[in-house]
Amino acid sequence: MKILQTCCSFSWGGLEMQTLNISKLLSDRKHDVTLLCPNKSFLEKEGKTLGLNVEPIYGNNKNFVTTLYHIQKLLKSRIFDVIHTQISHDLWSLVPAMKLANCKARFFLTKRMASSINKKDLLHRFLYKRLDGIISISNFIRQNVIDTCPIDPQKVHTLWNAIDVDKYDPKLYSKTDVRNELGIDQDSLTVGLVGRFTKMKGHREFLFAAKKIKEETNLDVLFLLVGGVSHGENKYAEEIKELVKELQLESHVMFTGWSDNIPQMMAAIDILTFPSHKESFGNILLEAMAMGLPIIASNSGAVPEIVIDRETGFLVPPKDADSLAQKIIILLKYESIRNKFGQAGRKRVEKKFLINPFIEALENHYNYTQ
Structure with missing residues (x-):
């Protein structure tokens, strides 16, 4: 599969490490993986070190319109089977870009953090309607998604994080x-x-x-x-x-x-x-x-x-x-x-x-x- 993994975070912690690890694991299993991440970020540096195809489109100095333009340009130039974002903030740029590019890829969001905000307003309904599924990293997060997000509970699935136990021996x-x-x-x-x-x-x-x-x-x-x-x-x-x-x-x-x-x-x-x-x-x-x-x-x-x-x-x-x-x-x-x-x-x-x-x-x- 041709897979686009995305994460707009400049930090370096569990979220970013998981994004990198998943991208590398999928690549090792012969999927064609592209990592969409911020320019001059830890993710860009580490992704390139691992030999991943990295698209550093997000940036501190780029406004929304510029970011949207570059993402829809990427989606027009490459046909992805799956787009998987690891952070909900990316929905604000990905969903409009997919619409502009007429992108038909299956679209997934992994929810890694709980939210105290009710997201069932009109704008969020527009964003979440495009998702084919939400992957929650715990049952705790799954319930939070169902309580706060405008999506059918049947589309929300728990998939616990995992590690390579051979490395942690x-x-x-x-x-x-x-x-x-x-x-x-x-x-x-x-x-x-x-x-x-x-x-x-x-x-x-x-x-x-x-x-x-x-x-x-x-x-x-x-x-x-x-x-x-x-x-x-x-x-x-x-x-x-x-x-x-x-x-x-x-x-x-x-x-x-x-x-x-x-x-x-x-x-x-x-x-x-x-x-x-x-x-x-x-x-x-x-x-x-x-x-x-x-x-x-x-x-x-x-x-x-x-x-x-x-x-x-x-x-x-x-x-x-x-x-x-x-x-x-x-x-x-x-x-x-x-x-x-x-x-x-x-x-x-x-x-x-x-x-x-x-x-x-x-x-x-x-x-x-x-």
């Missing part, structure tokens, strides 16, 4: 070597938070929990913040660094910066926390579980679809640093529970979140029109 990475590289004591226990610097990820709760643990225990523990600063996130990242100083945690918190080898970084971690306020999915949970790590995550959004409380980890109320600290202390003290949760997490990923069944299911969606 703890046997491939040396905990000793990674810790030596990072300068982490081999005998220290480590608690990690992996993700972009956005307020919804729960960095503040993580640090307040760290403060409570240092005050109430004598445990030798280091708290790792893994992740770089993406588009528009510099101010919040600086606020988090200042909070570390205010809480006097400088010797107990490490900022590792961005890593392009997350499984290697996870090899240095003993416990993975995910204190996100409301998450649509959480790919990092799959990656950590595949690496055999026990999880402590917020009981909100789609997280309970991934983490099974007291089986693969602990679920805690969102924005509750005290509960987060209590559960971290339990796992720090009891290695047997850490191992039990880690083993069960790996098995769950192998059973429910494998990449090959995911991409086959996506192809089935492309081939089926409601």
Whole structure:
């Protein structure tokens, strides 16, 4: 199939990585894939690095009319079987461009984020009418789409994200070597938070929990913040660094910066926390579980679809640093529970979140029109 994947985001996080990963997987399966993305973005750079056909049409300095012109020109010059956008904002340019180009491609939207806005007005009905289907990344998002978007519920399908478990295999990475590289004591226990610097990820709760643990225990523990600063996130990242100083945690918190080898970084971690306020999915949970790590995550959004409380980890109320600290202390003290949760997490990923069944299911969606 000739497939156009689109994402107008300049950031670099789960949304953008999934867009890139799906494009590469489809290309590897001999589909003719084109990636429509912003000019001078992470997606353009990484897409070209992977050898994908990249069309960097979106841009900060381009107005709507200019963007619309270039997209409809692309659609006239190339006949696509499928157009799949990974972000709903792209509908505003894609739908008019498809109409102008008389494009007959099957059209899909993946919904990755919940919306609090009712989109059943006239303009949104015009946009959503063109869609052949919506793919939601969780049951939580599927219900949100049905509640807020003007589309037949039968056209809304859940397709959980997935990962390559062969890449996230703890046997491939040396905990000793990674810790030596990072300068982490081999005998220290480590608690990690992996993700972009956005307020919804729960960095503040993580640090307040760290403060409570240092005050109430004598445990030798280091708290790792893994992740770089993406588009528009510099101010919040600086606020988090200042909070570390205010809480006097400088010797107990490490900022590792961005890593392009997350499984290697996870090899240095003993416990993975995910204190996100409301998450649509959480790919990092799959990656950590595949690496055999026990999880402590917020009981909100789609997280309970991934983490099974007291089986693969602990679920805690969102924005509750005290509960987060209590559960971290339990796992720090009891290695047997850490191992039990880690083993069960790996098995769950192998059973429910494998990449090959995911991409086959996506192809089935492309081939089926409601």
